[in-house]
Amino acid sequence: MKQLKIPAVFMRGGTSNAVVFNAKDLPRDRAQWDAIFLAAIGSPDPYGRQLDGMGGGVSSLSKVCVVGPPSRPDADIDYTFAQVQVKEAKVDYGANCGNMSSAMGPFAVDEGLVKVSGAEALVRVHNTNTKKIIWSRFLLDDGIAAVDGNLAIPGVAGTGAPVKLEFREPGGATTGKLLPTGNVVDALEVPGFGKFRVSMVDAANACVFVRAADLGIKGTELPDEIDAHPELLKKLAAIRVAASVAMGVTKSPEEAAKRATVPFVGFVSPPQDAKSLTGATIKGADSDVTARMMSNGQPHRALPLTCTLCIAVAARLTGSVVHEATRPADNPESEIRIAMPSGVLTVAASVRKLEGQWRAEQGAFYRTQRRLFEGQVLVRASRVPRAALLSGAAQS
Numbered sequence: 001m002k003q004l005k006i007p008a009v010f011m012r013g014g015t016s017n018a019v020v021f022n023a024k025d026l027p028r029d030r031a032q033w034d035a036i037f038l039a040a041i042g043s044p045d046p047y048g049r050q051l052d053g054m055g056g057g058v059s060s061l062s063k064v065c066v067v068g069p070p071s072r073p074d075a076d077i078d079y080t081f082a083q084v085q086v087k088e089a090k091v092d093y094g095a096n097c098g099n100m101s102s103a104m105g106p107f108a109v110d111e112g113l114v115k116v117s118g119a120e121a122l123v124r125v126h127n128t129n130t131k132k133i134i135w136s137r138f139l140l141d142d143g144i145a146a147v148d149g150n151l152a153i154p155g156v157a158g159t160g161a162p163v164k165l166e167f168r169e170p171g172g173a174t175t176g177k178l179l180p181t182g183n184v185v186d187a188l189e190v191p192g193f194g195k196f197r198v199s200m201v202d203a204a205n206a207c208v209f210v211r212a213a214d215l216g217i218k219g220t221e222l223p224d225e226i227d228a229h230p231e232l233l234k235k236l237a238a239i240r241v242a243a244s245v246a247m248g249v250t251k252s253p254e255e256a257a258k259r260a261t262v263p264f265v266g267f268v269s270p271p272q273d274a275k276s277l278t279g280a281t282i283k284g285a286d287s288d289v290t291a292r293m294m295s296n297g298q299p300h301r302a303l304p305l306t307c308t309l310c311i312a313v314a315a316r317l318t319g320s321v322v323h324e325a326t327r328p329a330d331n332p333e334s335e336i337r338i339a340m341p342s343g344v345l346t347v348a349a350s351v352r353k354l355e356g357q358w359r360a361e362q363g364a365f366y367r368t369q370r371r372l373f374e375g376q377v378l379v380r381a382s383r384v385p386r387a388a389l390l391s392g393a394a395q396s
Contacts, residue, residue, distance in 0.1 A: 003378040006036070009107060010373040014099030015155040015302045015342070016060045019377055020107050023068025023078070032385055033082070034091040037064045039379035041084040048086055054377065055084065059296040060304075062086050065100050067107055074133060075126035076114045079104045083261050085296065092261040095205045096127045096173065098305025102163040102367035105136030106145030110371060116140060130173035130205070135166040147370045154276075154343025155302040160368030167204055167309055171360040174206035174262050178313070178360055180247035184320040190242045191253075193235055199320040200247050203313040203349075203360045204306035206263035207293075208243035209322050219269025219290050222277060222341050223299035226292070236294055240265035264307050266293035268325045277301060277341050287339035289315060289326040302342040309363040312336045312349035317358055 009020045019040055026033060038044070041062055042053015055062040064082040071078050081100060083092040105123030108114045114123050118140065125134040139146040139161050149161030171178030180202055188198045188208075199209045212219030215235060226232060243263050244256035268291045271284040284290075293300045293307045303311075314322035315336050326336065335348045350361040 002381055004381045004384055005376040005378055006040075008040070008375070008377040009371055010054065011100075011103045011107060011369065011371050012156070013097075013101065013103030013369045014153065014305055014367040016063055016097060016099035017056065017372070018063035018065045018097075018100045018103070019054050020065045020067065020103065022111060022113070023066050026066060033066075035384050036379060037082050037084055037091050038089055039383040040064065040377045043084050044087055044089040046087055050086060055086065057086060058301075059083065059086070059298055060099070060300065060302075063097060063100055064091075065097075065104065065107075067104055067111070067113065069113070070126055071128070072126055074124060076124045077104065077108045078126050078128050080128045083296065085260065092259070093129055094174070094259060095261045096129045096132070096306055098165070098204060098307075098309065099367065101125065101127065101134055101305070102136070102165055103369040105163065106138060106369055106371070109140070110144050116143070121145070132170060132173050132204070133168045135168065137164040137166070138162070145369070149368070151366060151368055153366070153368055154340070154345060156368065160370060162366045163369055164364060164366055165305075167363045169361065170204040170309060170313070170363050172202055173204050173306075175202045175248055178202055178358055179317075180206070184317045184323075184358070186246065188239065188242055188246060190235075190238045193238055196239060197321060198239065198243065199314055199317070199322060200243050200263070201310055201314045201317065201320070202247065204309040204363065205304070206247055206249055207307055207310040207314075208239060208247070208263050208265050209311070209314060209320070210239055210265070210267050211321050211325065212267040212269040212290075212292075215267055217267070218272075219267060219292065220272060220274035221292065222275065223301050226299040233297075236265050236267075237297065240294070260296045264293055264295065264304060264310075266291055266307060266311075268311070268322050270325050271327055271339060274339060276343055282339050282344060284339075287337045287344050288329070289322065289336065290339045292340065300341070303338065303340045303345060305365065305367070308338060308345050308347050308365065309349065311338055312347040312363060313351055313360045316349055316351035
C-alpha cells in the first residue's frame with residue numbers, strides 16, 4: 001500500500017522536538033489521530049530508537065503538536081499536545097509540554113493563522129490539554145518569527161531569539177486544584193516502600209516532589225546514573241503511582257500505572273555543586289534549588305518546562321519539600337534558579353495566599369525555538385485507519 005503524505009513542520013521548542021500539524025490537515029475525528037501520530041513518530045519500537053519515524057527514542061523527542069483556530073474568546077489559537085510513547089502503541093493527551101509551547105506562537109504566525117505586525121508579536125495560546133492560557137511573546141523578522149538572538153538555554157547548543165512564555169493562572173491544570181490534597185506536604189504511603197514526605201502540586205502540570213535524601217541519594221545524579229539505579233527507578237515509579245491516586249488524577253494504582261505522563265515525579269535537594277551533562281561544574285552558589293524530574297519513566301536530561309514552573313510555584317509554598325530545599329529569598333517575587341542536569345534554569349512565579357488559600361497567579365520563563373523542516377511527513381497508509389484515509393484531510 002502507498003504512503004500517506006500529510007503537511008507538517010518539524011520544530012524545536014526549548015529542549016524538545018515535535019512534529020507540528022495544522023489542524024485542518026488532520027481528520028476531523030480525533031479518534032483517528034493516534035494511529036497517524038504513532039506512524040509519523042515511529043512507535044511502537046521495541047528497540048527504543050524510533051528509526052522508522054521522526055522520533056528520537058526519548059520522551060523529549062517523541063512528541064506531536066496540533067495547532068488550529070481558537071475555541072475560546074481569550075485565545076488566538078488552540079494547541080493540543082500529544083506525548084507519543086516510544087515502546088508502546090500509546091498516545092497520551094493528559095499533559096502539556098512547556099518546551100513545545102514556546103514554538104506554538106511562532107508556528108501560528110509563520111503559518112498565517114495569526115496576523116501580526118510591527119517588531120514583536122503576542123499570541124495567546126489555549127492549551128486544550130490543560131484548558132490553560134499561555135501568552136507567547138517573541139520578536140518578528142520581516143513578519144515571521146525571529147530565530148537569531150543572544151539567548152542561550154541549557155541543553156541546546158548555540159543561541160536564539162527569546163520567546164517569553166507567561167502561564168496565566170497555572171494552578172489546577174490537571175486536577176483543578178493547585179493543592180489536590182489540600183496540603184502543602186503529605187505523608188504518602190507507598191506500597192512496598194513505606195511512607196515518604198512529599199508535596200503534591202498542580203501548576204501547569206501535576207507533579208509530586210520528594211526529598212533526595214529520603215530516597216537515599218545526593219540529588220545531583222545525572223540521567224545515566226539514575227537509569228543505572230533500578231531500585232531508585234522502582235521507588236520513584238511507586239511514588240508516582242501512589243501520588244496519582246492521592247491527587248485524584250486516577251482512581252486506582254492500575255490506572256495510574258497505565259497513565260505514564262502525569263503526575264510527573266521528581267526529587268529536590270538544596271543548592272550544591274554538581275556536574276552537568278557537558279562535564280562543567282554547576283556551582284551551588286549559582287542556584288537556589290537542585291531538581292531532577294522523571295518523564296514517562298525516563299530521567300529527563302534537562303527539566304520539563306511545565307515541571308520547572310511547578311517547582312517554582314512549590315518553592316513559594318511555605319512548608320513544602322521544595323520550599324524547604326530552596327535558598328531563602330528576601331523578595332518573594334524574585335526569580336528562582338533551578339539547577340538541573342543540563343545547567344541552570346531561571347523561572348519566575350507569582351504566588352499569593354488569600355483568605356488562607358494558596359493561589360498561583362502566573363509563571364514565566366524564556367525559551368528559544370526554531371522551525372527545522374517543513375513539507376510533508378510520510379506515514380504508511382497500512383497503519384492508518386480507513387476512516388482517516390477517507391476523511392479527505394489526511395489524503396495524499
